Amino acid sequence: MITTPPRIVTSRVGLPDSFTLERYLATGGYEGLRKALSMSPADVAAEVNKASLLGRGGAGFPAGRKWSMLRKAATTYLVVNGDESEPATFKDHMLIESDPHQIIEGTAIAAYATGVEQAFIYCRGEFALGFERLQQACNEAYAYGALGADVLGSGYALDIVIHPGAGAYICGEETALLESLEGKRGFPRIKPPYFPAAVGLYGEPTVVNNVETVSSLPWIVMHGGDAFAALGEGSSTGTRLFALSGRVERPGWFEIEMSKTTFRDLIYDPSLGGGIAGGKQLRAFIPGGVSSPWFGPEQLDLALNQEAVGQAGSMLGSGSVVVMDSDTCVVRAAWRIARFFNRESCGQCTPCREGSGWIEKIMHRLENGLGREEDIALVLDACDNISPGLTWPPKQTTVCVFGPSIPPSIVSVVKMFPDELLVHVKEGGCPFPADAVRRG
């Protein structure tokens, strides 16, 4: 079912001057922060708890709980994760370029609620235009009085630094992001401690929230946590941005009420994905970023609900849905995902560093007709070394969740399309002519 929820994070997107202070102020900008400052920090946090806002970065951890973990220790830093790099995920990129003031305001609300006076917005290095717009918005917010020594006359002091990344997928992992922000290589930290709330930036208690998560906060403060929680169902409340790409008529982002809409609606409805490109048939789709197990046509009627998708054996993850049609070679698709993981593995842990290379090479030779029948068992064995048992949710042999994110696409192809792998072996090449032999 397609509902018409309020546009919580995208209300200004599409206006030609959506990123300017003038437009922001003319459309209710910084009123959420003003209201928050009239409340106690604990009351602001309570509103967010009522909203049941799940973090929008990929792990889906409740934002309110992340904050409350901090109260036991003096909170020091807030870091907003704008290092969006998960393949086929492009929602934060859009929010950064289109509505940077909303991110500044949301960051200020989160900082106030957690008692933080120093915040950082980590912006992916490749988002040069986005960085410029965030920096411009930050400069304007200071001039307007929404940041600085006396935020909107409240006596509360807050500084925000816009920090650039420099190109490394792994820095989206929150402990790698903190290492990067400390001026180091983006190596994820050994756990425990599991949460930066205990030991974060410079070893101090730190909250890390995603760009979309903080972008929701001005609306939640203005309209109340209950209004947000009234949207969606169960634990999946509010609206969420879904990034749809691949072989659909209308690739793009859509702000959708959680739990009400199904994958079928998202992919086929004329107001959303508009169906498979060229009227072809759906073969498979990735429901939540390339770390998630794939779904087939039989799962189309699942609702966009974190629990439902989890019970069906996958995850909503980063909210990116990639559609593969009847002309897509799934072996090639899985190879390209393996290649991505191989290139972006930070190299700290052996199962991930070596395993991703093995998997990429085996998939490459299968796709290019140089594979052997026993390669199918071999590639699964390599996957099993990274994530024993190949279960969902996956088991882990590495410092971070990057490693266990490698097997799902491979396992999906083996489970869903066993014959297609064999055809590649027996015919000595890819049966999809357009795919021919590809470089490695």
Place this chain on the structure above:
Amino acid sequence: MARLSPENRTRAEAIVACYPKRRSALIPLCHLAQAQDGFLTEEAMEDIAGLLGCTPAEVRGTASFYDMLHTEPVGRHVVAVCTNIACMLAGAYEVLDQAEASLGISVGQTTADGEFTLEEAECLAGCDHAPCVQVNSRFFGPVDPDGFDALAEDLRSGRLSETVPAHGTLSRVERSVGLPAREARSRGEAGRQPGPTEAPGTVAE
């Protein structure tokens, strides 16, 4: 060439002052040096090390982790064609083939005239405009093979110099305001004992 200029040194000091610990300015200063020279020179890395209080090897060791930081010269235009899943499904490898053919170089190489360096990129978060191409971190898309040739011609002729600044320029907007950062409470470092609320592990899970 290639020490940080006096103006950039002033800029660098202002950037360092934003952070509770100097080392945090490493990536921003590498971007600053790349904006000056197009890539990270030995001399610039030495200057950055001096500003941060670390060794040049630590600057290089960190910079070499990141795809955008180049320790060797690159072309005036670093062209990155995304071939990750969404772009691949939209024909990105055909665009990359065309790029290699019309520039006459392979991925990782620079044209003899120093105009172009070609890279194959991982997902650039431009999947709604797939296949997408970045030039000096500015986005173009969707780009088909013919569109790539037109783009290269526009770049060569300078018609896009407003949209696409020289390689290394991350931001044309500088931080004009702000509070100087307070020194980080450096737990476990000499001269200061952690207070009771700062003890590690008090808030596990």
